[in-house]
Amino acid sequence: MKIGVPKEIKNNENRVALTPAGAKELSKRGHEVFVQQHAGIGSGFSDSQYLQAGATVLPSIEEVYTVAEMILKVKEPIEQEYSLIRRDQLLFTYFHFASYEPLTRAMIESGAVCLAYETVEKSDKSLPLLIPMSEVAGRMAIQKGANYLEKPLGGRGILLGGVPGTLPAKVLILGGGIVGTHAAWMAAGLGADVTILDVSLPRMRHLADIMPANVNTMMSNEFNIRKLLPTADLVVGAVLIPGAKAPHLITRDMLALMNPGTVLVDVAVDQGGCIETCRPTTHENPTYVIDGVLHYCVANMPGAVPYTSTLALTNATLPYALELADKGWKDACRTHQDLCSGLNIIRGKVVYQAVADTFGLTYTPVADFLR
Structure with missing residues (x-):
């Protein structure tokens, strides 16, 4: 799978969604990792470290979105990124849809598959990525x-x-x-x-x-x-x-x-x-x-301590990112209920009940997409 890691552009957001160590693990499994230039600088990771880990460094955010099948981010896409997202592209990040209707509607219109860190839920009701x-x-x-x-x-x-x-x-x-x-x-x-x-x-x-x-x-x-x-x-x-x-x-x-x-x-x-x-x-x-x-x-309070936050976050997200890359989002969500609960929007349909209820949108069961 082709995995893209854009530089976060939210105000003073210095975290990055993937460390060089994570890029190495994905590369070892045969996946291609594309990291935007300087994406890891705020967290203390240089472009050369990503290159040494087997990733490709691209100069612009547009190139990362264009090439990637899965986008790994920390924070939700902001308005400048909406037009870069394409149908069937998998976005794995924090979304917090219920707090911002324009983001929700933009992701519906994009036709992307939106898998939210904050709603990935284990059988004991814990939220491992939050x-x-x-x-x-x-x-x-x-x-x-x-x-x-x-x-x-x-x-x-x-x-x-x-x-x-x-x-x-x-x-x-x-x-x-x-x-x-x-x-x-x-x-x-x-x-x-x-x-x-x-x-x-x-x-x-x-x-x-x-x-x-x-x-x-x-x-x-x-x-x-x-x-x-x-x-x-x-x-x-x-x-x-x-x-x-x-x-x-x-x-x-x-x-x-x-x-x-x-x-x-x-x-x-x-x-x-x-x-x-x-x-x-x-x-x-x-x-x-x-x-x-x-x-x-x-x-984005943790963005003020990006080195600590990036390591803490990627320790939790990398195992899931590996599953998604190895199996694709459908098979990964079929076999991992905790990942399945992270699905919020799929190809223009809201598949998370709380998000649909917040904005009065039609709810579609996620099972409709996993058959």
């Missing part, structure tokens, strides 16, 4: 939140862990999944007073067993959120409904409950955000203020 970036984003949420709590950056002027004689900051985390768990560990390690809200009692029991004493859990509901917001210094949105738009747990009117300089970090922004006043921002312009509350809503 986990590594959720781990990175959860930890980064606390790094960034602690930074923006500093007064010169618009925060309340609070040190996350405090010092002897002063109280630590209060950190409220909405969601006890992978993002929330890693955010809690980071915040707790810095000495903050942490509360995690979740709707699952079994999950909260698990968190109570593994978390240090400065982490508490509470049932997630509007009453408890309103009760905790007036004393929260940093709020992390960490809610995920696979493939679907995130629910708004913090509404616009709730901002009035918070102290000026409170920091909101919405990690769920790439699924629409769990904070109503959230809108996607970039590493170039990461924050904005509404009603005195500072919002950090960067949609």
Whole structure:
């Protein structure tokens, strides 16, 4: 199979979808790998390393899309790429369709096969290709939140862990999944007073067993959120409904409950955000203020630490990429249910129920394409 790896062109996105080691593995199996010039520079991988691994380096993104049967990416295609995608071409990347209707409709019109990292799901309901970036984003949420709590950056002027004689900051985390768990560990390690809200009692029991004493859990509901917001210094949105738009747990009117300089970090922004006043921002312009509350809503947070993120992501994606290249997407999805669940759009048809429901589109069972 001919596999293309374009350079990511989203604002300040420095990750790359394939390392030279991954290119070597694909080449060893007889596949042709085409990498756009400088695609790996942001993550610390040179063109010469890809050439040594058996890949071909192409000068332009247009050439990569033209030659490739499968495109490996990190982030969803953006508008400049829509016209480059052709019918039956397989795209394997993060899409987060439910958060952006123009992307969904563009991929429908392209006739491509869209296999989304974020909805690849194992039998135990875990999301193996979302986990590594959720781990990175959860930890980064606390790094960034602690930074923006500093007064010169618009925060309340609070040190996350405090010092002897002063109280630590209060950190409220909405969601006890992978993002929330890693955010809690980071915040707790810095000495903050942490509360995690979740709707699952079994999950909260698990968190109570593994978390240090400065982490508490509470049932997630509007009453408890309103009760905790007036004393929260940093709020992390960490809610995920696979493939679907995130629910708004913090509404616009709730901002009035918070102290000026409170920091909101919405990690769920790439699924629409769990904070109503959230809108996607970039590493170039990461924050904005509404009603005195500072919002950090960067949609590709792990892109700021591309070396770590690229290695973590490709450790998870490469085995699936090898299956797709070896067998083709149909046979790979027939034999691997977790890959099958990653299919969102096939040849103009929406085959993922949550995406169809979000935009009122016709849902077509994926089985119709795997016969």
